[in-house]
Amino acid sequence: MRLHGYFRSSAAYRVRIALNLKGVSAEHAFRHLRKGEHRAADYLAMNPQGLVPTLELDNGALLTQSLAIVEWLDETHPTPALLPADPLQRARVRAVALAIACETHPLQNLRILGWVRELCGEEAAQAWAKRVNAEGLAACEKLIANEPGPFCFGAQPTLADICIIPQLGNARRFGVDLSGFPRLLQAEAACKALPAFADAAPEKQGDAE
Amino acid sequence: MRLHGYFRSSAAYRVRIALNLKGVSAEHAFRHLRKGEHRAADYLAMNPQGLVPTLELDNGALLTQSLAIVEWLDETHPTPALLPADPLQRARVRAVALAIACETHPLQNLRILGWVRELCGEEAAQAWAKRVNAEGLAACEKLIANEPGPFCFGAQPTLADICIIPQLGNARRFGVDLSGFPRLLQAEAACKALPAFADAAPEKQGDAE
Numbered sequence: 469m470r471l472h473g474y475f476r477s478s479a480a481y482r483v484r485i486a487l488n489l490k491g492v493s494a495e496h497a498f499r500h501l502r503k504g505e506h507r508a509a510d511y512l513a514m515n516p517q518g519l520v521p522t523l524e525l526d527n528g529a530l531l532t533q534s535l536a537i538v539e540w541l542d543e544t545h546p547t548p549a550l551l552p553a554d555p556l557q558r559a560r561v562r563a564v565a566l567a568i569a570c571e572t573h574p575l576q577n578l579r580i581l582g583w584v585r586e587l588c589g590e591e592a593a594q595a596w597a598k599r600v601n602a603e604g605l606a607a608c609e610k611l612i613a614n615e616p617g618p619f620c621f622g623a624q625p626t627l628a629d630i631c632i633i634p635q636l637g638n639a640r641r642f643g644v645d646l647s648g649f650p651r652l653l654q655a656e657a658a659c660k661a662l663p664a665f666a667d668a669a670p671e672k673q674g675d676a677e
Numbered sequence: 678m679r680l681h682g683y684f685r686s687s688a689a690y691r692v693r694i695a696l697n698l699k700g701v702s703a704e705h706a707f708r709h710l711r712k713g714e715h716r717a718a719d720y721l722a723m724n725p726q727g728l729v730p731t732l733e734l735d736n737g738a739l740l741t742q743s744l745a746i747v748e749w750l751d752e753t754h755p756t757p758a759l760l761p762a763d764p765l766q767r768a769r770v771r772a773v774a775l776a777i778a779c780e781t782h783p784l785q786n787l788r789i790l791g792w793v794r795e796l797c798g799e800e801a802a803q804a805w806a807k808r809v810n811a812e813g814l815a816a817c818e819k820l821i822a823n824e825p826g827p828f829c830f831g832a833q834p835t836l837a838d839i840c841i842i843p844q845l846g847n848a849r850r851f852g853v854d855l856s857g858f859p860r861l862l863q864a865e866a867a868c869k870a871l872p873a874f875a876d877a878a879p880e881k882q883g884d885a886e
Binding site: 533588 | 728738744746765769771776778780789792793797
């Protein structure tokens, strides 16, 4: 299979982590977002949203949307599980993942910051991104406050950690003070000690700048 | 169980549809978003994001994030299934749902339109909302173009329809021309013929204005 991504894309980063946790190898095809390569006709034919990542399977099937890809990986390669077995806990893990994937990440990606910048300038775009990250992570900190560590939900990484770790990187880039999020930082430290997370980091990718 | 929602919230609307499709009855608690009732301390204690919906189970457990709630419903009440059995088709259904839930709905909800309005005024907010809806739905139209109808994915409604139908309502409110989306409109017609969808519509809710 081949993963179409970009080193700095949080959504591609999530899929890289999941592939590594599952021990599934993929070729990497790079789509340079700042150069607009995700808006090229050949890429839009694969991914009508013009977003990374896209996972291209060996049979030619094209999977889009990082969380759909990670759920597919978890269903087709069940070990190690990325979601708990209990439905209620699965819902809690998915809620944290979705709090990042719905109300945090898409509000501060290149596309939307470009819109804000065009309307109101760079300073407004930076303040917008900082606020989005701070509010999204603050909610996640509360959502896992009563869960055992060191990961977001106990002794193993889950889909929640897969979404939180890339977002913490974004938050730092936008200058968010993370000191109020001790549980998220605890989960990050546990994740970063695992090669599956460390090897998926943006700076380790072939297209890193 | 009790669903905390708001008649016009797309995310609450999704959960209402799913409950109806599953034949699961729930009390409805109304949180008036325009009056800020989702920002009240008692509600933030239930839902740290301050978003609707929240599903409160009889044992006191609190579920947040509409897609996590719908997946929980599908796992605990398997019939009728809201996702296909085949992993690849599940991924495709989830991708459409996420294209709405990640890059469309949260970019045009009350919270974010409030930010845009504050920065640039009402006209900019309306144009922003229209663009978000048009781009999100255009991508979904392409994602299902080769799928059999009448629903988004064949003969039964899925999680994709559950997300598409409320979003089409938003798009109309913002004046989006839907004539370029024949497959979405076909799915909508099929859904609206089902009481599970019709009864979940905003105008049928106890808090509708």
